Amino acid sequence: MTEPQRFLRPNVIIEPLVDRFYAWHHTVAPVQASMNLAFLQLPMLESYLQSPQVHAAACANPELRGGYFVNVPEARAGEVRELVERIKRDRAGMLRFAESVMAAEALLRQEASGFDLTPLYPKLPADLAGMVELAYDTGNQPTLRYIEPVAYRSPAYLQDRQSVQLSLEAGVERPFILSTPRLPSPDALDLDIPFSHDGLRELFAARLEPTTLGRLREALDVPDDRVVQLERLLTDAPSQSADRHVEAGGRIRYFGHACLLLQSPEAAVLTDPFINADTNSTGRYLLNDLPDHIDLVVITHGHQDHIVLETIMQLRGRVGAVVVARSSRGNLCDPSMGLYLRHLGLPVVEADDFDEVEFPGGKVTATPFLGEHADLDIRGKSTYWIEIAGRKVFVGADSSGIDPVLYRYMRADLGPVDLAFLGMECDGAPLTWLYQPLLTQPVTKRMSDSRKLSGSNAEQAGAIVTELGAGEAYIYAMGEEEWLGHVMATSYTPDSYQLKQIEVFLAWCAEKGVKAEHLLGQREWRW
Ligand SMILES: [Fe+2]
Ligand SMILES: [Fe+2]
Numbered sequence: 001m002t003e004p005q006r007f008l009r010p011n012v013i014i015e016p017l018v019d020r021f022y023a024w025h026h027t028v029a030p031v032q033a034s035m036n037l038a039f040l041q042l043p044m045l046e047s048y049l050q051s052p053q054v055h056a057a058a059c060a061n062p063e064l065r066g067g068y069f070v071n072v073p074e075a076r077a078g079e080v081r082e083l084v085e086r087i088k089r090d091r092a093g094m095l096r097f098a099e100s101v102m103a104a105e106a107l108l109r110q111e112a113s114g115f116d117l118t119p120l121y122p123k124l125p126a127d128l129a130g131m132v133e134l135a136y137d138t139g140n141q142p143t144l145r146y147i148e149p150v151a152y153r154s155p156a157y158l159q160d161r162q163s164v165q166l167s168l169e170a171g172v173e174r175p176f177i178l179s180t181p182r183l184p185s186p187d188a189l190d191l192d193i194p195f196s197h198d199g200l201r202e203l204f205a206a207r208l209e210p211t212t213l214g215r216l217r218e219a220l221d222v223p224d225d226r227v228v229q230l231e232r233l234l235t236d237a238p239s240q241s242a243d244r245h246v247e248a249g250g251r252i253r254y255f256g257h258a259c260l261l262l263q264s265p266e267a268a269v270l271t272d273p274f275i276n277a278d279t280n281s282t283g284r285y286l287l288n289d290l291p292d293h294i295d296l297v298v299i300t301h302g303h304q305d306h307i308v309l310e311t312i313m314q315l316r317g318r319v320g321a322v323v324v325a326r327s328s329r330g331n332l333c334d335p336s337m338g339l340y341l342r343h344l345g346l347p348v349v350e351a352d353d354f355d356e357v358e359f360p361g362g363k364v365t366a367t368p369f370l371g372e373h374a375d376l377d378i379r380g381k382s383t384y385w386i387e388i389a390g391r392k393v394f395v396g397a398d399s400s401g402i403d404p405v406l407y408r409y410m411r412a413d414l415g416p417v418d419l420a421f422l423g424m425e426c427d428g429a430p431l432t433w434l435y436q437p438l439l440t441q442p443v444t445k446r447m448s449d450s451r452k453l454s455g456s457n458a459e460q461a462g463a464i465v466t467e468l469g470a471g472e473a474y475i476y477a478m479g480e481e482e483w484l485g486h487v488m489a490t491s492y493t494p495d496s497y498q499l500k501q502i503e504v505f506l507a508w509c510a511e512k513g514v515k516a517e518h519l520l521g522q523r524e525w526r527w
Contacts, residue, residue: 005210008203010239010288011169011279015182016195016309018161019087022177023195024304028343029335030157031101031146032438037091038098039437044068044179045084052077059175066429066489071175072183079183093127097156100125101332104144105440108134112142127156133330145330148339162194166203166233169277174486177304189229191220195313196345203233204314208240208292239279241289250389252419254523255285257484258306258397258477260421264389266361267295271384271395273315274308276483284481284522287314295320295359300397301369301381302337303434303453305479305487309344316345323357323364325382326350333376333438351382354413362388367410371400372423374431374451385414391527394420394468397477398428398453401460407467416469419525422461423477424505427497428453458504465514472515475502480520 016023018033021041026032048055048070058069072080088095103125111120117134124132131154133145151157167188175182184190193199199220202211213231216222222230246263253261258272268291275287297319300306312322324337338350349357351366358364369381384395394417401407411417431443431451455477456464465473478498479488492499502518509516517523 003212003214004236006206006213006216006234006236007210007238008206009168009233009235010207010286011277012233013167013169013277014200014310014313015165015167015174016313017163017165017182019091020083020163020181020183022182023162023309024177025302025307025335025337025340026434026438028162028195029148029340030151030154031097031148031332032335033161034094034098034156035101036437037087038095040068041181042084042087042095044070045080045087045181048072049077049081049084062491065491066176066433068179071180076183080181083181091158091161093155094158097127100127102440104128104132108142108144109441112136114140117142130154144332146332147330148336152339152343159194160192163190163192164195164200165190166229168232169279171278171280173482176489177486187229189222189226189233191222191226193221195309196343200313201317201345205317206234207288207314208238208318210238239288240292241286244289244291250391250527252393252525253285253289254474254476254519254521255289256481256521257479257488258300258423259311260393260395260476261285261290262386262388262393263291264361267359267388268293269296269298269359269362269364269386269388270294270315271298271386272300272306272308272397272477273297273311274305274484274487275311276481278483281483284483287311290315290318293318293320296357296364297322298364298384298386298395299324299337299341300383300395300399301325301372302335302340302378303398305477305484306397307337307341308487312341312346313344319346320359321347321349321357323349323351323366323384325366325369325380326352327380328377331377331379332440333373333435334378334380337380353382362386365414367394367414368406369397369399370406371402372398372425372428372453372455374435374448374453376431376435385410385417389527391418392416393418394470396420396422396456396464398423398425398455400454401456401462401464404460404463404467407464411468416471418470419472419474420465420468420470421474421476422464423455424457424461424475424502425453425455425478425498426457426460426501428455458501458508461505462508462512465509465512470514473505473509474517474519474523475505476519478502478518478520
């Protein structure tokens with residue numbers, strides 16, 4: 001008897017995990033992952049084991065939303081204890097590597113005094129051999145450059161840390177991804193496979209093309225006792241939306257946060273994919289609204305709400321290429337997005353400022369991205385001009401209008417913009433919120449608070465619109481959609497500075513005759 005044909009249910013979600021923590025760039029890229037494990041994740045789990053009640057109370061306090069508190073019930077503390085023991089035993093090499101990075105940075109600070117650096121190489125910790133180059137900048141400041149492709153080939157990159165947890169979107173906010181490890185659940189299918197596993201590509205292809213339970217079971221190496229959980233993810237009928245392609249003209253759809261889908265009959269471009277899968281909800285586009293083939297995915301920067309693995313991993317096999325900004329190739333705070341995504345099995349194009357990437361009937365131009373990275377030397381960030389179906393669209397994400405003259409140069413090259421999409425998170429998190437585990441010298445709280453992950457305020461957004469000659473301006477990427485709390489953990493009130501600044505900006509646009517809106521959830525433009 002032939003097996004019945006099955007499709008993936010539209011509300012399947014995947015949580016990619018490393019040592020049970022939700023994976024993002026800084027917990028996967030080997031150097032940064034070691035530091036996050038040693039200096040953030042392990043100490044946080046140990047703090048939880050000291051007093052689970054304190055963590056529970058903090059997680060219940062809305063004022064501490066987005067803090068580093070482990071949201072695991074005390075009754076499951078034993079499982080957290082086992083996780084800690086496993087990390088200490090199986091990741092001893094990574095923990096030592098993180099200490100070696102600190103030691104090497106200290107060595108450089110103490111001994112690199114403007115003279116020949118050659119004598120320092122033998123003094124570097126053995127873990128870093130072959131992986132770093134020492135250099136001075138032209139101001140005579142010593143720096144350590146990490147040769148990241150080597151790090152990915154070294155024992156610091158352990159693919160067996162990776163696993164995935166597959167389940168059905170329950171419509172209930174998941175715990176904050178940066179703080180809470182995912183423990184096994186009877187409702188979820190946990191698989192000890194790396195993110196680049198071919199079986200995952202097959203699984204998600206079953207959104208479009210039917211397969212069989214037997215075929216998927218084999219492709220994913222699902223153990224017998226977990227086949228029931230796999231079967232729960234499947235259904236008999238496809239659920240792709242009928243209007244996911246366009247027949248004529250152009251269309252943009254806003255999927256929430258920083259995710260836009262730009263379409264013509266010939267092509268589709270998707271920005272910062274982060275898409276909800278809750279089919280019980282209304283007022284939002286879902287994964288089944290994506291076209292079958294996406295020519296280009298463009299990623300603006302490496303923050304965990306812009307490269308979102310739970311969405312991007314589902315697109316493998318149906319994306320022409322993922323466009324990312326080329327990183328600085330070696331700065332500790334600036335791991336390569338290209339290497340990261342290639343190791344997930346995605347095709348990548350790395351772009352520098354003003355590089356063009358063509359697609360049928362249009363092109364994407366990478367343009368500079370100012371600010372929003374707490375004044376760290378990070379180049380892995382880009383804004384984009386997308387020309388599609390006769391329109392020019394500026395995708396600004398979290399970039400800041402800190403120096404509006406930059407946008408004058410862009411316009412001189414690329415002409416005026418029709419639609420500008422701008423983020424206005426103008427009072428972002430402080431430096432240490434995201435980068436603490438990578439800092440090799442302490443910073444004071446005052447320093448950290450002065451260096452925020454902030455985008456444009458009203459004045460800066462207005463200056464961008466003026467310089468770009470934008471006819472329409474849309475505020476997006478504010479993390480306000482209720483379904484993305486597990487990633488963003490934002491908590492605006494109507495009085496929040498950011499929302500007040502958006503009001504000021506919208507009033508300014510009205511005065512200047514610029515069509516403008518504050519986007520939330522879902523929106524469509526057609527022409
Ligand atoms: Fe950001
Ligand atoms: Fe963001």
